[in-house]
Amino acid sequence: MAKDQLTPSRPDAFAALPRFSQDPAELELVRTDRSGFVPPTLPDGVVQAESVQDVVETLRVANRHRLPVVPRGAGTGLAAGASARAGEIVLDVHQMNRVLHIDPVEQTAVVEPGVLNAELNAAAAEHGLFYAPDPASTAICSIGGNIATNAGGMRCAKYGVTRESVLGLKVVLADGQVLVTGAGTIKAVTGYDLNALFIGSEGTLGVVVEATLRLRPVPVATATAAAYFDDVESAAAAAAAVVAARATPSVLELVDGPTLGAIDAATGTRHRSRGEAFLLIQTDGFGAAIERDVVLGAIEPFTRAVQLPADEAATAALLQARRDAIPSLERLGRTSIGDVGVPRKRLAEMVAGIQRISQETGVRIFTIAHAADGNLHPIIVADPDEPITTGAPKEALGRMFELARTLxxxxxxxxxxxxxxxxxxxxELGGLSRELQHRIKQALDPLGILNPGKAI
Amino acid sequence: MAKDQLTPSRPDAFAALPRFSQDPAELELVRTDRSGFVPPTLPDGVVQAESVQDVVETLRVANRHRLPVVPRGAGTGLAAGASARAGEIVLDVHQMNRVLHIDPVEQTAVVEPGVLNAELNAAAAEHGLFYAPDPASTAICSIGGNIATNAGGMRCAKYGVTRESVLGLKVVLADGQVLVTGAGTIKAVTGYDLNALFIGSEGTLGVVVEATLRLRPVPVATATAAAYFDDVESAAAAAAAVVAARATPSVLELVDGPTLGAIDAATGTRHRSRGEAFLLIQTDGFGAAIERDVVLGAIEPFTRAVQLPADEAATAALLQARRDAIPSLERLGRTSIGDVGVPRKRLAEMVAGIQRISQETGVRIFTIAHAADGNLHPIIVADPDEPITTGAPKEALGRMFELARTLxxxxxxxxxxxxxxxxxxxxELGGLSRELQHRIKQALDPLGILNPGKAI
Structure with a gap:
């Protein structure tokens, strides 16, 4: 431990903690996330928490000495929510990674925050259950991070976001006190909805150390289709037609032509030869096949070709193609993954607007979207030595935000x-909303030590 | 206006407001809700708000003079959340009852708080849509009250509670400022989840004056069944078997024998002749009929008889029987409607425990339940001249709460x-949770004028 790296104001504060390190190699690993943002300096130290008690002790020390703490899960965030710099200590909970309990009858799971999304799904699958929120990063992202961002994924339009799957939390507050929120029941309205307050608060109100989650039965049947289009506007219009046809697909993913090209190049597939845009469609439940046919009927006027996978392997390959989008783009350069949302009927306008912004700023932007809920991921790709969060990329980002707001x-x-x-x-929020949010932050973390500068 | 009824501390504060009244007959109408609780005194006055501006002006006055205000919707609450007494002013928004906009493509509605749940559903139905939360009181309860209590209903296990159907709110804060929360999109995670904070806060953090709600497509098909059982424990066990069979019925309502008897007596039906407990089952969606058969297979070992309605009228009659439960019991005496929730697999234990508590306290308790989410409504019925919220009824209520917590x-x-x-x-919550909730209340309503003594 290189204590001399600490600033004079906090020389020995954390040194007594177990699992505290100032090894620059370790600090490098917890410096940032997958947003493309690199803080100018390294954090002062990192605590690799292995237990609730480790988290409690870390926050007690931080609170006593007013030292900023950056909570961290798997580090797969896309908005620099876990980035840390000099003057800050990282509280890393990725080693708290046990599935504590699965109740197959009640269809719930109790997990530590470092459990990966895919690990939970694998454990649930043994009981014929699944955990609905499924970010594209399922294999590498943690439940704690999912909760911190209120993460979504491909199945949200049908199954809701993380908030809809969290029944209760155990949270260590800024002063080290341990709070339990929620209840062990599907419905509970005793007092304010503290679950929802912590979910999506990006570690600024407390550190989640345990979560009770709702699982769901694996659907008895699933039906999948891939549709190809002449252009991305047609695919967006088709997605709107699905909603208008009153279908509720579990998956309705849009991928534009350039992204298809990147996937093909990275994985050897030939999607782009079939069209300049792609919709991945999945329905599930007792009427999956019937509902898929309704979806296909709705999009028929817009499509160039439709492909029905012949077997489970072909289905898995289609889903994997969508999951390969971001890794494939990351091979092309530095990426910054946008996350705008628009009313579903404005999807085609947003897609067209992104293309216009790309042309006008000279920034390469690839687009994928959770089409059923109007959530787009325009992905900026820059050269490896170009800045990704300043200059032209930032200009493009800002214009996309503005367009989304306008829509x-x-x-x-x-x-x-x-x-x-x-x-x-x-x-987006306006001054009054921000003021209220800061009042809430003040109420829960009066010294402002939790993940300062993030979220609100 | 009888100004002399005001206490000396607030003689003229509200008199200048339009739509302010101190007419005792009007005050009597806004004194309490349907909980059975009657405050010992009348409130000091009532404002019948007709616009956002009326709400703003009322709260500005109240804030300036530190006068407690009790927000009120349709007055159908069951927990005395809208009860008001001397020293308090009622802010009644039931006349703000316009459906402002329905967007059939985006499947959203914008409504004022006084719109009745059933009115919204009727307006949505014109576009092939429905609003999912459906309290038994749908015909008389308002959206504002639904939001204030995070109301549920029969369809929650499949479609979620009110929180899952609210995209955005317009809220007048304690000081009269108008806050807009949420977004016009299915997903949005900018800042803290203020929507969720207001939903279920029982008017203690702000007064909802407009809501943007998510509608859903009316299912393409619905399948209904009624199952009768020898006893209520068998019906509860059957409900747990439905969950274990991985079905997701849209409705799974349990009614016990005594309640069936009350419904029969009030409406001329003959349900109790068929069994001592009843499950109303409805599945919906593209595979509705298939899923109903799965449900019927799961409950077969427990049932005495199953009835499939022959047509839409017969289906409507079964749903109406369940909706008739509470009005039928209200004919027997004064009612206090409990609302405990337990993990779904504990339903049979809770039902048995309620019967035991009824026997031991001598209090008549009838039980209906939203079985798919473990939410029971044990309904205490007392003689018209007996107290319903003190004495033996309160003892029984307390023991039911304790049992639910134990489970x-x-x-x-x-x-x-x-x-x-x-x-x-x-x-239930513990001291730390309550303390946090009071800190949040303090942050949003520092003078504590909004619905004091309720919710937290």
Missing amino acids: GGTLTGEHGIGLLKQDWVEA | GGTLTGEHGIGLLKQDWVEA
Whole structure:
């Protein structure tokens, strides 16, 4: 431990803690997330918490000495919500990664925050159950991070976001006190909805150390289709037609032509030869096949070709193609993954607007979208040595936020604000909302030690 | 206006407001809700708000003079959340009752708080849509009250509670400022979840004056069944078997024998001749008929008889029987409607425990339940001249709350705390949670003028 790296104001504060390190190699690993944002300095130290008690002790020390703490899960965030710099200590909970309990009858799971989304789903699958929120990063993102950002994924339009799957939380507050929220029941309205307050608060109100989650039965049947289009506007219009046809697909994912090309290049598939845009459609439940046919009927006027997978392997390959989108783009350069949301009927306008912004700013932007809930991920790709969060990319980002707002939407559907989107929050929320949020922050973390500068 | 009824501290504060009244006959109408609780005194006055501006002006006056205000919708609450007494002014918004906009493409509605739940559903139905939360009181309860209590109903296990259907709110804060929360999109995570904070806060944090709600497509198909059982424990066990069979019925309502008898007596039906307990089952969606058969297979070992309605009229009659439960019991005496929730697999234990508590306290308790989410409504019926919120009824209520907690449950699944359940909140939430809730209240309503003594 290189204690001399600490500033004079906090020389010995954390040194007594177990699992505290100032090894620069370790600090490098917890410096930022997958947003493309790199803080100018390293954090002062990191605590690798292995238990609730570790979290409690860390926050007690931090609270006593007014030291800022950056909670961290798997570090897969896309908004610099877990980025840390000099003057800050990282509280890393990724090693608290046990599935504590699965109740197959009640269809609930109790997990520690470091459990990966895919690990929970694997454990649930043994009981014929699944955990609905499924970010594209399911294999590498943690439940704690999912809760911190109110993460979504591909199945939200049908099954809701993280908030709808969290029944209760155990949270360590800024002063080290341990709070239990929620109840062990599907419905509970005793007092204010503290669950929802912590969900999506990006570690600024407390550190989640345990979660009781709702699982759901694996659908008895699933039906999948891939549709290809001449252009992305047609695909967006088709997605709107699905909603208008009163279908509720569990998956309705849009991928534009350039992204298809990147997936093909990275994985050897040939999607782009079939069209300049792609919709991945999945229905599930007792009427899955019937509902798929309704969806296909709705999109028929817009499509160039439709492909029905012949077997489970072909179905898995289609889902994997969508999951390969971001890794494939990351091979092309530095990426910054946008997360705007618009009313579903404005999807085609937003898609067209993104193309226009790309042309006008000279910034390469690839678009994928959770089409059934109007949540788009425009992905900026820059050269490896170009800045991704300043200059032209930032200009493009800002214009996309503005367009989303103009269309009645939001600057973030599921990734959060972090540090990256601070400049645009006021325009979306307005001054009064921000003021209230700061009052709530003040009520829960009066010294302001939890993840300062993030979220609100 | 009888100004002399005001206490000296607030003689003229509200007199200048339009639509302010101190007519005792009007005050009598806004004195309490349907909980059975009658405040010892009348409130000092009532404002019949007709616009956002009326609400703003009322709260500005109240804030300036530190006068407590009790927001009120349709007055159908079951926890004395809208009860008001001397020293308090009622702010009644039931006349703000316009459906401002329905967007059939985006599947959203914008409404004023006084719109009745059933009115919204009728307006949505014209576009092939419905609003999912459906309290039994749908015909008489208002959206504002639904939001204040995070109301549920029969369809929650499949479609979620009010919180899952609210996209955005317009709220007048304690000081008269107008806050807009949420976004016009299905997903949005910019800042803290203020929507969820106001939903279920029972008018203690602000007064909702407009709501943007999510509608859903009316299911393409619905399948209904009624199952009769030898006893209520068998019906509860059957309900647990439905969950275990991985079905997701849209309706799974349990009614016990004595309640069936009351319904029969009030409406001329003959349900109780078929069994001592009843499950109303409805599945919906593209596979509705298939799913109903799965449900019937799961409950077959427990049933005495199953009835499939022959046509729409017969289906409507079964649904109406369940809706008739509470009005039928209200004919027997004064009612106090409980609202405990337990983990779904504990339903049979809770039902048996309620029967035991009834026997031991000598209090008549009838039980209906939203079985798919473990939410029971044990209904205490007392003689018209007996107290319903003190004495033996209160003893029985307290013991039911305690039992629910022992089983891992909650004292309220969807009705809220109001005044009625204040004595038991601490035991469920614990001191730290309550303290946090009071800090949040303090942050939003520093003078404590909004619905004092309720909810938290």
